[in-house]
Amino acid sequence: MAGLHSTSSEAPRRPDESMDLLNTVFKQALDPSYGDETKPRPDGRVKLRSGKSVVILILCGLLLGLALGNTQRGASNAALEREQLIGHIKAAEQKQDELHERVRTLTKENAALEASAAGLSPADQARLAELSMSTGMVAVTGPALRITVDDGADASVKGSRVVDVDLRYAVNGLRLAGAEAIAINGHRLSPRTAIRGAGDAITVDYRSLSRPYTILAIGDRRHLESGFQASAGGRWWKTLQENYGLHLEIADAGTVTLPADPGLSVSKAKPLKK
Amino acid sequence: MIALLGLLIGIIVGLIWQPALPAVLQPYLPIAIVAALDALFGGFRAYLNRVFDDKVFVVSFASNVLIAGLIVWVGDMIGVGSQLSTAVVVVLGIRIFTNAAAIRRALFHA
Numbered sequence: 001m002a003g004l005h006s007t008s009s010e011a012p013r014r015p016d017e018s019m020d021l022l023n024t025v026f027k028q029a030l031d032p033s034y035g036d037e038t039k040p041r042p043d044g045r046v047k048l049r050s051g052k053s054v055v056i057l058i059l060c061g062l063l064l065g066l067a068l069g070n071t072q073r074g075a076s077n078a079a080l081e082r083e084q085l086i087g088h089i090k091a092a093e094q095k096q097d098e099l100h101e102r103v104r105t106l107t108k109e110n111a112a113l114e115a116s117a118a119g120l121s122p123a124d125q126a127r128l129a130e131l132s133m134s135t136g137m138v139a140v141t142g143p144a145l146r147i148t149v150d151d152g153a154d155a156s157v158k159g160s161r162v163v164d165v166d167l168r169y170a171v172n173g174l175r176l177a178g179a180e181a182i183a184i185n186g187h188r189l190s191p192r193t194a195i196r197g198a199g200d201a202i203t204v205d206y207r208s209l210s211r212p213y214t215i216l217a218i219g220d221r222r223h224l225e226s227g228f229q230a231s232a233g234g235r236w237w238k239t240l241q242e243n244y245g246l247h248l249e250i251a252d253a254g255t256v257t258l259p260a261d262p263g264l265s266v267s268k269a270k271p272l273k274k
Numbered sequence: 275m276i277a278l279l280g281l282l283i284g285i286i287v288g289l290i291w292q293p294a295l296p297a298v299l300q301p302y303l304p305i306a307i308v309a310a311l312d313a314l315f316g317g318f319r320a321y322l323n324r325v326f327d328d329k330v331f332v333v334s335f336a337s338n339v340l341i342a343g344l345i346v347w348v349g350d351m352i353g354v355g356s357q358l359s360t361a362v363v364v365v366l367g368i369r370i371f372t373n374a375a376a377i378r379r380a381l382f383h384a
Contacts, residue, residue, distance in 0.1 A: 025365055029372035030323075031316050033330045040324030053317075053328040054280040056335050060310045061284015062293065067307050069289050070300075 100262035107260060136190035136261035140181045142218040145225060146253035150212035152245030159244045162213060164197035166240060170215055173233020177224045179217035181258050185209045188261040205263055216256055225250055302343045305359055309338035312366045315373040322380040
């Protein structure tokens with residue numbers, strides 16, 4: 001770099017003088033200590049076989065091999081951690097399912113005990129039965145409609161994935177049409193069930209769902225179908241189908257049994273003391 | 275050739291033996307490798323142009339690795355480690371590409 005400024009005092013300033021850094025990097029890419037590459041020497045190749053060069057080459061190879069091995073091991077460690085995390089999540093979900101089953105069993109036992117304890121009048125009993133069906137406290141069975149929704153086939157089209165808003169529209173449309181019990185992918189909906197989006201996945205009752213989404217609605221099938229199509233939810237889905245290519249299929253599901261919602265509880269409502 | 279053999283032996287030994295580098299030096303390994311590659315390419319270009327000198331090769335390798343590591347270390351001390359590391363990689367990368375182009379011209383006359 002010593003000779004850089006000596007030229008500028010003798011010759012007129014070059015227009016690209018301020019770009020000296022880049023010029024230097026390009027022109028001096030071959031270390032100047034090697035000498036001018038246009039003046040080859042007779043012994044300018046033999047020395048590659050000397051001990052010094054070979055030692056340096058082996059050292060270089062060692063560095064490269066070391067880094068390669070480190071990176072490979074790092075990648076496999078990350079994959080291992082991911083596997084372990086997935087294992088943890090699966091175990092936790094399984095535990096949650098078991099606890100849900102236990103809650104359902106205990107709720108049934110409670111209902112049986114209540115009925116046999118004769119604490120309620122027959123009118124109250126009937127009201128309780130009716131309410132527990134519509135709120136999702138007990139499992140119900142009846143003729144059902146199955147609505148299957150799925151993402152559009154072309155994933156690159158913006159808006160072609162089903163999001164939580166779409167599911168909410170569908171569920172609300174069914175409720176308006178008179179559905180008495182609704183479940184999405186086997187999860188029973190209660191008045192307090194949240195249908196939300198978390199990242200890329202839709203969660204119903206805080207459980208992640210994967211596509212395709214199957215909505216089962218128990219009620220009068222003909223009224224359900226026509227009422228759904230006429231509702232805002234039906235119109236929303238018609239737009240989605242026509243403009244974004246999402247799939248919606250309505251089919252007769254026969255008689256189905258929908259399980260109770262194990263997470264049913266109240267936080268603010270208090271019983272009215274008569 | 276004995277030089278290429280030496281390089282290959284080094285890589286294989288490094289992969290299998292995995293010499294334990296002190297943990298302090300581990301973060302500087304990638305930049306040391308880029309610096310070493312620069313010295314390697316420079317040496318190969320000099321060899322093809324028949325101006326190779328093994329003393330210059332050794333000195334350029336050692337000084338490249340040391341200076342690159344030193345710059346990144348100082349950068350870490352003052353808090354601009356990643357930016358200085360980027361600068362070092364950019365300059366070394368430009369030199370590597372320039373030397374590689376010259377090597378390509380010398381080898382294939384194209």
